[in-house]
């Protein structure tokens with residue numbers, strides 16, 4: 095089986111060859127933890143979670159690194175002041191790390207809710223200041239960067255003068271870039287408007303600041319990803335991912351920094367996930383066109399007519415290819431809910447199918463598996479994979495209606511394959527099973543409380559628990575092995 099990946103750098107689908115046979119180093123740009131992640135952010139992280147799960151399922155040993163951007167942007171008069179939490183802490187002293195912690199916890203909770211697997215390493219920018227200072231020094235020494243008024247900038251013209259090509263990822267021409275840019279940030283400090291900051295001098299209002307050979311300051315955003323990816327994955331690694339909007343300038347600058355520092359392109363396959371839109375407009379905090387994940391899941395919003403379980407949101411996202419724009423809407427969510435229920439019902443039915451080794455089945459399992467894996471290995475084509483899953487769903491319903499048959503061996507194969515695709519690769523969760531599990535846990539708590547009441551001779555309470563549960567159709571039975579229950 096050959097895995098093909100669309101490489102944003104070459105603009106082509108390429109046959110994937112890892113640097114080290116069977117192993118993959120993958121870096122994905124993480125969140126900026128100064129506010130809550132919106133549903134658009136979730137889509138990008140979910141796309142890479144699906145890619146990570148797919149690579150693992152295909153047998154690769156993946157080291158997945160996703161950073162936390164926690165350094166840099168926070169100023170005393172900055173954009174987070176409207177947050178009530180911040181205002182309160184400011185009465186005493188604003189601790190940037192409290193904000194970082196608050197939104198990092200929120201980020202993890204949200205991703206957990208959508209069943210994203212944690213990366214193998216989750217480094218923070220503030221934990222890698224030393225590495226960033228070292229990289230900056232190296233770039234100054236090799237003539238790719240210069241100091242100006244306590245800040246350090248990458249010299250884009252010098253980079254191009256040495257035969258390198260700033261703009262190779264975003265396909266931008268440096269002359270055009272120069273013509274179209276006016277330097278607002280760091281005006282007068284830069285040799286050229288396209289030069290980008292490796293280190294920024296901290297203004298008096300800037301809260302996060304570190305000592306450096308150039309005075310107090312903080313690292314430029316692009317540098318953190320070069321520092322952390324090099325440290326954990328090496329000077330050249332296999333896959334680098336992020337949202338489409340990070341191609342320029344962020345990833346373009348990462349390539350320039352990597353090439354200038356190490357003389358080699360830092361990444362073999364650049365992967366970019368497309369945007370989530372709402373009302374056909376990109377979801378974004380700055381335009382106000384966004385919804386928080388919890389608002390969709392709780393139903394507390396003006397856009398969707400009901401609440402949706404996170405597993406359904408996940409299913410909806412995966413019905414679009416990661417490189418396609420996805421417009422989230424009430425209708426799209428309702429359709430996903432319907433499809434999801436049918437898929438889960440089919441999986442349940444599959445457990446009660448009796449095989450038949452006498453009759454020939456009309457379903458070619460081997461062909462079906464090949465098609466499904468072809469979709470997965472064709473640049474992680476989740477919508478085509480899901481379409482194949484629904485062919486199997488149709489067959490399962492035909493088995494139920496006894497219009498089709500399946501052999502013992504094929505039944506086992508179909509069960510393990512479809513379960514692996516649905517739960518391991520797509521990362522969906524069975525809502526019903528989860529609810530059953532919760533109910534069981536709750537009933538065990540009530541049984542334990544009833545036992546304690548009986549031990550302390552509080553028979554009024556123990557009888558009440560039994561009778562009230564019975565009224566709800568749950569009968570408790572006391573036996574030698576303890577108390578069990580049955581639900582009518």
Ligand code: AMP
Pocket residue numbers: 123124125126127133134135136137138336337338339340368369370371376377378
């Ligand atoms: P940020 O915290 O702003 O750096 O964003 C985190 C990630 O979310 C980045 O990879 C962005 O490209 C991505 N992102 C931002 N807006 C959207 C959107 N509307 N749809 C999909 N991904 C997005």
Ligand code: ZN
Pocket residue numbers: 122123124319344
């Ligand atoms: Zn990054």
